[in-house]
Every structure is written in structure tokens, then in C-alpha cells.
Amino acid sequence: EFMQASWDIEEVQAKGIQHLASFVKDKSAFPYLLKSPKVITFAMKTHATSLKLQVDGCRLLLEILSQALEQGVVMALDETVATCLLVTVRKHAGNEMLLSLLCTVLMMVSASEVTAENLRKVGIIPDLLSILRRFLHNDEICFSCCGVLWSLAVSENNADQEVLESAVPVTSAVLQKYLQNGPIAESACSVLWALSLQGCLTDNDYEPTTVLLLDALRMNLEKAVLVKNGCLALASLIRVSEIAALTFITDSKGNGIDLIKDVYHLYFNDPGVVGALCLLMKEMAQYDEVVLDLLSQKMDKLLTEIKIQFPFS
The missing domain is CATH 1.25.40 (Serine Threonine Protein Phosphatase 5, Tetratricopeptide repeat)
Structure with a gap:
């Protein structure tokens, strides 16, 4: 009063x-x-x-x-x-x-x-993006802004498609800069997942974003939430883009299928991560060329092992 x-x-x-x-x-x-x-x-x-x-x-x-x-x-x-x-x-x-x-x-x-x-x-979204562009060097600001973007981008009734599309390069820049900073990388991966679910990525985004997410996974294998959300983001990209699927298996730093195996061996008891891996492999299986690679890497045996591990899932 x-x-x-x-x-x-x-x-x-x-x-x-x-x-x-x-x-x-x-x-x-x-x-x-x-x-x-x-x-x-x-x-x-x-x-x-x-x-x-x-x-x-x-x-x-x-x-x-x-x-x-x-x-x-x-x-x-x-x-x-x-x-x-x-x-x-x-x-x-x-x-x-x-x-x-x-x-x-x-x-x-x-x-x-x-x-x-x-x-x-x-x-507020354009303002958050301006702040990120201006203060990319500030890890606290990047962490917080990505957290807000994640909350705003997951809204099912999002009417900000054009604004959210402009968040893709900014979020990618944050992830690229902070690949080795677990909390920020986790938050940025989550934002990219949300943006991919909202259909905010263009044909030009699929290859570089796939490579970036693979890098984030490789550098943060010990971070379960990042690994799960990174796999879900990759699955979302591969669902709509064969370019993303082919990039996943031909990345210059290593075949993404080997990464799936590494993730499974680390998290075979974690239903959230294993579920994300299964979704990722399901999306990959829609492309003939990728299926051949999956079979040559004996991923059918891995799926059988997962079914035994999670029989009711």
C-alpha cells in the first residue's frame, strides 16, 4: 500500500x-x-x-x-x-x-x-535473440536466454513461426561456442529440438545442425539429459530430411551409428535415453540407403537387445 x-x-x-x-x-x-x-x-x-x-x-x-x-x-x-x-x-x-x-x-x-x-x-523472443547476439561471450546470459527460449518454443499453440525461425542461427551460434559447457550445451540442444518440432529449420539448416548436434553429443556423453534431447532433436530433423539422415551416417568425425552404440552402452539402463535412441533409429529406417548402413553395422542385434532389456516398453 x-x-x-x-x-x-x-x-x-x-x-x-x-x-x-x-x-x-x-x-x-x-x-x-x-x-x-x-x-x-x-x-x-x-x-x-x-x-x-x-x-x-x-x-x-x-x-x-x-x-x-x-x-x-x-x-x-x-x-x-x-x-x-x-x-x-x-x-x-x-x-x-x-x-x-x-x-x-x-x-x-x-x-x-x-x-x-x-x-x-x-x-519478448526478438529481444532475447538480440541479447544473445550482443552478449554471446557471457555464459550466464546465454544459459538463461536459452532456458527462456526453450520454455517459449515448446508451446503447442505457437504463432511466432517467423520469429522462431530466426532463433535457429542464434541458438546454433550459442551451441557452437559452448559445446564443452555442459549446462549451456544442454539448454541449446533442447531449444534446437523444440525449434525442429515447430518446423523452424530450412533445407539449408539440416546439414550444419545435424553436424553440430553430433559434436554436442560426442563432447557431452556423460550428460544424460543433453544426450536424450540431442537424440530427440536429431530424430526430429531426420524425420523430415534425408539430408540430415545422410549427414548423420557420413559425418567427417565419424558415423553417427557408432555414436548410437556408444550412447547405448553408457545408458542401457536409462529408459529415457534408450527411448530417444529407438525413435532416432525409427526415423533413420525410412531411408533405404540408411537402412543398408544400419544393417551392415548389425543394429538389428542392438534392437533385439533393447527389446529384451525393456520387454514392456
Whole structure:
């Protein structure tokens, strides 16, 4: 009420945010803090030129979101809050420190389907792509932005086809730069999978994206989620493109079928990864030339082994 009575006075809003921050460690105050993001973000929007207020607001939001995460509470933020956050993104598009905080906030709130949909509605995707292009060197920003893109791209009723298509080269650039950074590579692979499911890749994308995903798998075989999502992304590409299938078996760094064997031997007890491998082989089997390669590599024996391992799957 103190903040709502004087929206236009920056000092009042700053003190209000500081006062709310003083309750963060008080567990009994948590239910009240859950209701505060709307007030915090509106104060940030009203005083968008105040860098200190933006930073303090973001830090407070992160504290509240972290507590919510610890307690298993998913915070669904409405379109008004999404709009307020977008104003800050655009007003401070060149401030790397603030964007690092803000993109982490966006990643955390986008875990809610409702919030992800509201972020999509207000048109945040082009801004995320601009941030990635500008701050490709910043691993925290790349990780957070890919996390938001993943949440937004998986929406079944996505009307942003053209915008999402422009995310393909940007996401590929992130993956190329951070192939050896497991968390970022995992997040970027997930985005490419979502983009491929949405039909956002063109004929020119299939070969380089297949090679890139193969590289990501080879360099991160110990990361189960990355391996699973990477295989699902490859399956999605191969489903619609023979170019992708032929690239998979003729890659200069090694036949992808050998990689399937390596993955299976590492994860033969993991139904999620094995299921992704089976889907990948199913999509490969629609192309005669690839089938010959599968048979010459005795993949029928591997499939028999999988059936024995997972008889009810």
C-alpha cells in the first residue's frame, strides 16, 4: 500500500523494495512476498531509467523466486508483469550486468506455462535473440536466454513461426561456442529440438545442425539429459530430411551409428535415453540407403537387445 500510494516517487518505490527485501529471510513472510512481484515490476517499469531500482528489483525477484522454487511453488505471472519486465529489457538493452540478472529472472518465471505464454504474447523472443547476439561471450546470459527460449518454443499453440525461425542461427551460434559447457550445451540442444518440432529449420539448416548436434553429443556423453534431447532433436530433423539422415551416417568425425552404440552402452539402463535412441533409429529406417548402413553395422542385434532389456516398453 505504501508503494501503491506513490508510484511516481522514485524514492518511495526504492524504499519499498528495500523494505520488502528485509523480509526475505523471514519464512513467515513468504506468502506475502509471493504477492509482491506485480508491485515490484510495476515500480521497475514506472522508474525504468533508474538503474539502481532495476538492479534491486531484480535481486529481490530472484530471492522470492528462489524461495518459491525451494518450496515447490510455481509462480504464474500475468501479462502485466511480463510487459513490465520487457520494458526493463528494452530500456537497458546494453547493460550486461543488469541483463544477466534479468535473464535469470526470466528463465525462472518461464518455468510456468502461464508465464511463458504471457512472455510470448508481449513479444519478448526478438529481444532475447538480440541479447544473445550482443552478449554471446557471457555464459550466464546465454544459459538463461536459452532456458527462456526453450520454455517459449515448446508451446503447442505457437504463432511466432517467423520469429522462431530466426532463433535457429542464434541458438546454433550459442551451441557452437559452448559445446564443452555442459549446462549451456544442454539448454541449446533442447531449444534446437523444440525449434525442429515447430518446423523452424530450412533445407539449408539440416546439414550444419545435424553436424553440430553430433559434436554436442560426442563432447557431452556423460550428460544424460543433453544426450536424450540431442537424440530427440536429431530424430526430429531426420524425420523430415534425408539430408540430415545422410549427414548423420557420413559425418567427417565419424558415423553417427557408432555414436548410437556408444550412447547405448553408457545408458542401457536409462529408459529415457534408450527411448530417444529407438525413435532416432525409427526415423533413420525410412531411408533405404540408411537402412543398408544400419544393417551392415548389425543394429538389428542392438534392437533385439533393447527389446529384451525393456520387454514392456
